[in-house]
Amino acid sequence: MSTVEAPPSDLAPRVLSNDPGDHETPHGREEEWRFTPVAKLGDFFDAGQRGSVTAAPSEFVTMIPAEMESSTVEKAAHWVASDLPSALARTHATSVVSVAIPAEREVDDIVVVDLAGSEELNYGRIEISAGAFSKATVVLRLDMTTDVSGIVVTDVADQAALTVLALYDGPRTSRHVWQWATTVGRDASFLGLSIALGGSIIRLQQNVRYAGPGGSAELLGAFLASDEQFQEFRIFVDHNEPHCVSNVVFKGALSGAQAHTVWIGDVHVRREAVGIETYELNRNLLLNDGPRADSVPNLELETGDVVSAGHASATGRFDDEQLFYLQSRGITEELARQLVVRGFFVDVLDKVTDADLRRDVIRRIEERIGMEAIEQQLTEVDA
Amino acid sequence: MSTLQITDLHASVVTDAGETPILKGVDLTVESGRTQAVMGPNGSGKSTLAYVIAGHPKYTVTQGSITLDGEDVLDMSVDERARAGLFLAMQYPVEVPGVSVSNFLRTSATSIRGEAPKLRTWIGEVKEAMAGLQMDGAFAERNVNEGFSGGEKKRHEILQMSLLKPKIAILDETDSGLDVDALRVVSEGVNRFQEDSGAGVLLITHYTRILRYITPDVVNVFAGGRIVETGGPELAEVLESEGYERFADLTKA
């Protein structure tokens, strides 16, 4: 396995290789790992007795045996492992969950992929391809009880429109380390939604690059961390083509003294990426005292010839005035809190256009906040 | 018939710097069908009085009592007070991002009435109430108070009042920030509400302007955290021409 030359940006990974031997074991002092509790992820950094992530085959989903050679999707997406966990998963996963939407196919029903693992720790390889002019919504349900170290390689071909919603809703013991790599084709659009609710540790590296001009990538996230949960979202958008759009919006609600979330938003606009639009936002809502939310937006512009480029980041306390206002209209404190939290996430959840799916996500969020009363009451309004 | 009875009310604001007494012995009775005006200079404690009645957590009552038809209001949580029949139209309504007006109104009405209003009649009810305040229907899809103009916020408060039908409504400077047309529309809304429901109104204002549209039964002058003079509507005329100057020394009390 040859080492590919790293791109010329401080934000891009330094070592690109599928060979685990080419990657250093993270110690926690490295820039990429400095927020992560690496001590709790020791088994993610060595190759032991591991299982592979699987999914039941369906019309668009197949399980294919893993091969050393780069797959068609990996080649199309220019994907090569960029750290030790991704290289281990790439090398040792025995099979690949392949979600393939044929060209020109517009899929009305949501493609639901229920992922499962067999061992305590499982390597996951997922490949998603949306053929040219296709249109589909894929939901990856990551609510397994086991730990996963995985990669999701996605290729959105020219003029395709792909939505991928990943739902991390496993028990409070499970650990997830994922690397996503998406390539957005000419005039294609990609909407990636990360809903992180469960797990003890979730670390998600999400990379986007473009394969032609006119592509649009939206990366949205809603996360809820409580008690001792750790969640880390590292975004890297490589604006390598002209006239593309990227929009990154991550919103988190934190509660409990030990909860810790990290959001790193790296956007690199290359010299050739003229006429692009990029915006990234992270907002965190602290529901009580104690939780820690780290938020680091980072915009690197090599050209001034852009339509717009901006970022924003804010972490704030739960607003008692909002509670008072709602309560003064007869709404109980519990319901008022729920309305405020739901309202906080609304711009992300509104992007889930399928009504059933949106309701499911809202219900899961509300269950996690420990409040359920409102849904029946308001379904009539939504209807 | 309902009666809100405020007796010898003392209250402090709690800040990081400590407790500052603001209300210093307020006695006031608001009854169904009647309108009590409370007028006073900036900073005299009018909003504090309104907030204390509604149960804002920043204020603590150090002495005195508030009862609604004999029930101890101070013993109730903020939402219990609203469900008991109290309503506060706020001077500075709060933005609630991501919560639409229609969702908010329906959740409030459900909470106050104890059951969700039937959807069909509810939609008609909201439409009519909005039309009465000359509010555009598109308004219902906006987020609560987010990006509302001053006038829109005040109309929205009165809209809530007419839908929630409280026994006693406290209007804290509902007139401020309104141009003449809006003031007339909002005042008519208040009058209509009171005629229809027979509610009692506590009208807090700094200016006499709104009293041309809403006729108070009693005018109270508020200064230094208490009522310093009480009279009929003619007292408002005196204040109009003389201002609050002659009460200035009382503010120190």
Ligand SMILES: Nc1ncnc2c1ncn2[C@@H]1O[C@H](COP(=O)(O)OP(=O)(O)OP(=O)(O)O)[C@@H](O)[C@H]1O
């Ligand atoms: N939350 C608070 N924190 C600090 N000080 C407060 C607070 N609320 C009221 N005060 C103080 O209490 C006093 C009375 O304020 P209040 O808002 O009740 O007056 P008001 O009569 O409503 O004034 P206005 O005519 O400007 O609305 C003022 O000195 C004000 O600064």
Ligand SMILES: [Mg+2]
């Ligand atoms: Mg005031």
